[in-house]
């Protein structure tokens with residue numbers, strides 16, 4: 341009885357994402373259905389939120405400054421009371437840069453989303469772009485993103501990410517997730533965006549009330565709200581950025597990000613009814629995969645353990661197989677992601693961080 345239950349839960353846990361991946365692979369072959377305009381040059385406001393980014397900020401400002409014609413570019417660095425001199429470095433850089441850079445110093449650290457909203461109030465561009473300080477863009481990333489925003493059906497564009505540093509599983513995880521983000525985007529829109537490069541039409545951003553301050557995944561949630569209002573929110577495969585993966589505290593970092601995604605999907609689920617057709621399936625699938633599916637894995641392990649303890653050899657064999665497969669990298673990558681999601685869900689009960 342517990343053996344069959346365990347197998348059923350395991351089949352559900354692995355079957356649903358595999359089925360979704362198979363569907364996504366078909367989406368990947370679709371055309372974008374977007375009319376790009378490589379000559380579209382709206383005024384752009386790039387917002388760089390910073391908290392103790394002394395190590396990265398100068399290089400990041402240089403990177404942003406080179407990504408777009410300077411007479412059409414405005415940069416707002418909004419610093420959450422860094423204690424490592426980030427704001428001073430940015431101010432010094434701004435003095436001799438020949439780029440319009442504003443440095444906003446907040447009196448205390450109030451979180452990224454509040455800073456983004458404050459910067460949004462100062463930004464004058466037609467397009468507003470979030471640029472995390474600890475990331476870099478490919479030289480043409482911003483221009484390629486903007487070319488897509490020229491299409492009136494597109495409200496927001498984000499990047500595919502290449503991780504730098506961190507353990508090997510990060511690389512495998514990224515490959516899989518980048519493909520999913522692009523596939524969902526081709527289907528219509530993706531509910532997961534990246535603060536490393538998240539470009540929004542200003543009007544669309546204002547229509548959804550800026551960035552939510554009550555949850556962590558401000559970029560993903562904002563993009564999702566824009567998609568719910570009928571404009572596409574896409575991760576484009578030719579818009580590339582790199583992000584620094586922490587060498588120390590990798591697990592804590594993954595769990596914190598998982599916490600943010602869980603908060604985002606929990607808040608998005610009640611809005612599912614309002615989602616435009618093609619997006620509804622994507623949002624429902626991703627919400628299931630982030631909120632529910634990891635627990636199917638836990639349930640399978642629990643049921644098989646009970647069964648094995650009661651003397652079932654097949655249950656013991658199934659558990660042993662589950663452990664042995666950890667030597668297979670994609671499986672290990674998947675299993676750790678499930679563990680992060682469950683740890684994050686538990687942590688979310690106590691703190692929001």
Ligand code: GDP
Pocket residue numbers: 388389390391392393418419420449450451452455471472473474535593597
């Ligand atoms: P992660 O990539 O999800 O781990 O998040 P990060 O710690 O890299 O933060 C994303 C961006 O927001 C970085 O540029 C940070 O410097 C910045 N940031 C983080 N916390 C705050 C904050 O409280 N205030 C401001 N203004 N920026 C912040």
Ligand code: MN
Pocket residue numbers: 472474583
């Ligand atoms: Mn980061």
